[in-house]
Amino acid sequence: MTTHLGHHSRPTKSKVNSKSPEYQANYKEMLGLVDQLQERLKEATFEGSDRLVALHHKRGHLLGNITKTIRNRMILCRDFHLVHTLQATIVMLVEHLLDDDSPFLELCPLAGYNQDGMTVGGSTVSGIGLVCGIECMITANIPTLQGGAWNAMTMVKGARISEIAWYNRLPHIQLVQSAGANLEQQAGVFHPAGNGFRHLAERSKAGLPSVAIVFGNSTAGGAYIPGMSDYIVMVKGKAQVFLGGPPLVKMATGEITDAESLGGADMHSRKSGVSDQLAMDEYHAIAMAREFVAGLNWTKQGQLPIRHLQGLFDQPLYDPEEILGIVSANIRIPFDAMEVILRVVDGSRFTAFKPLYGPNLICGWATIHGIPVGIIANNGVLFSAESNKATQFIQLCNMRDTPLVFLHNITGFMIGKKYEEEGIIKAGARFINAVSNSQVPCISIVMGASYGAGNFAMAGRMYRPRFLFSYPNSKCSVMGTEQLTGVLDITMRESARKSGRVIDEEIAKTHKDFLQAKTENESDVYWTSSRCIDDGVIDPRETRTILGFCLSVCYNTEVKGGNLYGVSRM
The missing domain is CATH 3.90.226.10 (2-enoyl-CoA Hydratase; Chain A, domain 1)
Structure with missing residues (x-):
């Protein structure tokens, strides 16, 4: 049974005086905080040095500026029925994947923000948009940030994205181009990565489709994302998927090979069977993924009013x-x-x-x-x-x-x-x-x-x-910063009184100021x-x-x- 309010319900009257000095001052201060938010979201669109972005384009990939493209398509309008502010001059892969009238609700865009050794956004862009009329979770690697390698916050963000897709029963489409684990952070990546692969297997058992579109080099753990997905599309001449690249193969076995022979899209489509479809280019790969989603016969289990x-x-x-x-x-x-x-x-x-x-x-x-x-x-x-x-x-x-x-x-x-x-x-x-x-x-x-x-x-x-x-x-x-530091100060003084110690007030103040700054930062x-x-x-x-x-x-x-x-x- 679902309840609803009839149109006969009376609106509740607002008591806000938008002309009051208090309202105006608060509005100005909040607007400043929103402007600060927009600036920090812009920081999250950083994709690496100009040299790496130029090299990416030189290799023929269309993926550059993916974060800017997607964020331009976030839900910025008040009309739920799907107007968006996408810049018409930018045509990128996610834009082709989404329906023409689809918004994109980005999730966890500030993962890793202001953390040492982390990329803002965890080297991925994730969110929900409409593909063939179906609400899908979409995740894209940013290959111009450390080759799309995963750091510790990539794993934390990925776990939350998987959780949202699981509990809301969303098909998951991943645009893959990743060097796998950032080996300098292997301790924070290795174990959670195993959980991510297990989750892909659980999704498949539960009938929740996962699609991987491989656009470039995907190595080691990056190879298991397509390997564990239900449907895989690889781009001819660009996608390369292998557990270990040519240098590692040579070092481990003495075998000399090249990347295309070892794990190219053509080989995986004709010999290994890892690939389900061989796309001639990135546009073709997107079209194939859309065809797969369109054929899911996917319906909501809940009945919307x-x-x-x-x-x-x-x-x-x-x-x-x-x-x-x-x-x-x-x-x-x-x-x-x-x-x-x-x-x-x-x-x-x-x-x-x-x-x-x-x-x-x-x-x-x-x-x-x-x-x-x-x-x-x-x-x-x-x-x-x-x-x-x-x-x-x-x-x-x-x-x-x-x-x-x-x-x-x-x-x-x-x-x-x-x-x-x-x-x-x-x-x-x-x-x-x-x-x-x-x-x-x-x-x-x-x-x-x-x-x-x-x-x-x-x-x-x-x-x-x-x-x-x-x-x-x-x-x-x-608790609030002042309450927390106050409680600790009272506890410290009570402990000193019971043990007969004399408190050094200068040291106590320094300690209290340090804790207050730390707590203030961690509650931000x-x-x-x-x-x-x-x-x-x-x-x-x-x-x-x-x-x-x-x-x-x-x-x-x-x-x-x-x-x-x-x-x-x-």
Whole structure:
């Protein structure tokens, strides 16, 4: 059973004064953070030196500038029905793979950002787009960055991309040209690579198609990506796939051979049988891959509402641009999450659940692009009432087979003697139990703070949301920087008092300042996004569009709730 809101539901009235000095100042500050995000995403389009890019083109490959091409096609418009801003003068491989009217939702673009020895994006570009009308996960190596070699963050990103494709039942198309493991980082690559190959085998058993299009030299581990895929296309005269190249073969066996004879596309298509199709050029390879996807007879297991499929839904009454003035650039300043909701949901209509009980937590139903959702959003610290409310609401959404959207801005659960006596641990455990055992798809967006057990209750990374995105102002850690360093300082002083030691205040201050800077850095959104703790930092104005696209992707699986019950201090 799927619930939905009828068009008779009344819109909720906004209380935002967009002309107030506070709104205007916050808008300006948030806009600055969004501009900073765009600059950092531009850094992620770096493909190596001009010399390497020129050499790549000289060899006849079309793959150069793939990151710039794909990112130009990210969902940048507010109209879900697929307008894009692709530069018409750039014609690249992924552009030919995607349908003409397809957006591209890039995932984990900042993996490895500001990490020593890592390439931004993990030397790959990954995301979801439409191929022959089918939502597919697409991953492309960037061969002009260390030959497309995998570093430790390539593995972390790849594991998350595989997880998204698995839980959302997406065919996976990989554009392959990789030197395999970066041997200088073998310890961080070797073991996770085995997990990636195992996952390809599990996909095949589960009937989830994987396609590999090999455009160039793919060595060692790079050879196992096509080797473990269901369908392989190799480009004649350019694709070369082997476990060890000619120098290694000569060193290990004494045999002298050339790359084309050893692992060329023609040989693999005529003799080894590794290749399923021999393409005359890269355009031909793309066409063959599209033909394969078109022949899958692929259908969603979940039934999307007719109003979504036909576009029969209302836009919000309030401009999503205003989200920049609503969400606090400074996470210490509270804001009303309801005002964000009104700029995301259809017609700004929202049916609240228990609005007078546990008011620090907003729960209720709406539709986004015609798709029913249950929304849980923070308006303050969590008490027992908020926890009980959320537990019941998650249960109702599972009964109604309704996906959940979590909007984080939470410092955690309330602490203190009074609240411990009231059983805050039991209430919080029930909330986390409900999130852990919920069977409907959930999507998380971190809009501000996401601290401690509040992150767990709001479906943080370890609770397997189908997607998790962050706003550029957001922070995620065990607690706020000042609270963490303050707790450690108190603990240190109490320990010194008990042992009779005298504290050197200068050393204590230096230590506290160091910890504060370290904690501040590690809670920063770019630190967490660099380590794939989210699936990307997004412009808050694109929240509705991205949620609409992700909800559609979730319906590739059956959307069905389940039993939430566990002990959890009932």
